[in-house]
Amino acid sequence: MEKQKGHVLVVSYPAQGHINPLLQFAKCLASKGLKASFATTRYTVNSINAHGIDVLPISDGFDEGGFKQALSLEAYLESFRIIGSKTLTELIHSLEASTLPINCLVCDSLLPWGLEVATSLGILSVVFLTNSVSVCLIYSQIDLGLLPLSVKPENVPVLLPGLPPLGHGDMPSFMEPPNIYLTAIMEMFASLDQNDFVLANTFQKLEMRSRQTQNMEAAYVNPGAASAQNGSTVCPKLVVYVSFGSMARISANQVEQIAYGLIDTKLSFLWVVREHENKTIPSEFLNRLDSRVGLLVLWCNQLDVLANRAVGCFLTHCGWNSTLEALSLGVPVVAVPQWNDQPMNAKFIEEVWKVGVRGKKDGGGIVRKEEVKR
Known part of the structure; x- marks a missing residue:
């Protein structure tokens, strides 16, 4: 068997909708013969069962209770930024003497500080977009100054290349400032081109029009639903x-x-x-x-x-x-x-x-x- 040459660490925001695609991606990498590990917060890591990859903890500063332990979402995200980047750096350092040190960091798009960690350690930085390419197109247009941060009801429909006409109720809710999640998202887009690679959790044919109008190059990596079973003892479609x-x-x-x-x-x-x-x-x-x-x-x-x-x-x-x-x-x-x-x-x-x-x-x-x- 060909010797493994890479070790990818995939880091997820500690919410199920983020953990699922990133964990599945790590498993896909491992199935191709690449060494892949997965990391998220200590409070969350014990609830994750993953065969074939190592699941490693980092800290968000709230190891006993996660989100619920924080006084506010703002306090949580700021703590995760400071303590998360520190403990992630320590984790990567701890594996430097191993036979397969980490040489590529894949970070959830809600963790923009992952780029700083990868850059400081001299390893590859990859951002994993957890939204659709179409939604990312909205944020990209805001970052470029082509779309206002808050779209008023009287300024619809919003007409953007690659997207259908969008009403006020069709826009991402994070676009109503102030929103702490929006701050993290826009920080990620502001530094997007500094990453070595950008991965999108989607299918190429599904969002071809949106992709063709994007100002970024992204690889499509959605693994699909191949692991699901298809059997039933009940009448179909009822x-x-x-x-x-x-x-x-x-x-x-x-x-x-x-x-x-x-x-x-x-x-x-x-x-x-x-x-x-x-x-x-x-x-x-x-x-x-x-x-x-x-x-x-x-x-x-x-x-x-x-x-x-x-x-x-x-x-x-x-x-x-x-x-x-x-x-x-x-x-x-x-x-x-x-x-x-x-x-x-x-x-x-x-x-x-x-x-x-x-x-x-x-x-x-x-x-x-x-x-x-x-």
């Missing part, structure tokens, strides 16, 4: 799968409308309800719930569920990972976007790729049960 990811905060009113909308469809459904959402589920809904028709779970393997022939529809927040998985497995989407890049992903699902419909919101920003049923 189950609605419902999940809103790990970070989206769904209001109690919206949860209630989804619950009664699902009941009214008279279709079978599987709904992932996170622990903090349990108390928002209406008791009347639970009393009406027949476990032979509807099932509420705290967690499931989303790829396996979407690959199951019984699933005919995915009611989703349209996080980018969920969007890619639905597209990869050919599952129609009912889009109920909440924040961040999700409104723009929903726009593409309905109007560009035409693989689903977007739930229409009422004046209070809620998708009503009648709309869910429709």
Whole structure:
């Protein structure tokens, strides 16, 4: 066997929507015979199971509680910048005497300080874009001064090369300053060309028009959904799968409308309800719930569920990972976007790729049960 010559360290922001694609990328590198390791915060690292790669801890300064331990998001990100860059540097130094020292650092696009670490150590720096290329095109236009930071309702539609006409409700929610995430994103774009490589978590054919108008060169690296199983003992296409990811905060009113909308469809459904959402589920809904028709779970393997022939529809927040998985497995989407890049992903699902419909919101920003049923 040819001797391994490289050791790549992949570093992720400690949120599930970031960990999943970056961890999958590290596994793909390892499957090609390259030494790959994965790093994230100490609080998060113990919950990660990864075969074939080393999972290593760095510190965000909140080793006992992560986000919840910080007084604010601003305090968390600043601590992660200072302590994270220090402990990441120490980690890379600790492996210098090994047979395979780290010579390439791949960092989550939400960790712009990774470039400084790589540069100071004289190793390759790679940024991994966790949003779609289309969303990145928006941020790129802001960085170039071609699009204002905050788009006012009277200045729509926004017309940009490679994108469909965008309404105010289609734009990434981070564009409403002040936003601490936007600060990190724009810092990353300001130094993007200083990285040795840029990787985009997408498919070339999916976003060809957006890529052709980008002012950056990026390689497409989405590994797809090849690991999912495809079997079922249930009649095909009769189950609605419902999940809103790990970070989206769904209001109690919206949860209630989804619950009664699902009941009214008279279709079978599987709904992932996170622990903090349990108390928002209406008791009347639970009393009406027949476990032979509807099932509420705290967690499931989303790829396996979407690959199951019984699933005919995915009611989703349209996080980018969920969007890619639905597209990869050919599952129609009912889009109920909440924040961040999700409104723009929903726009593409309905109007560009035409693989689903977007739930229409009422004046209070809620998708009503009648709309869910429709």
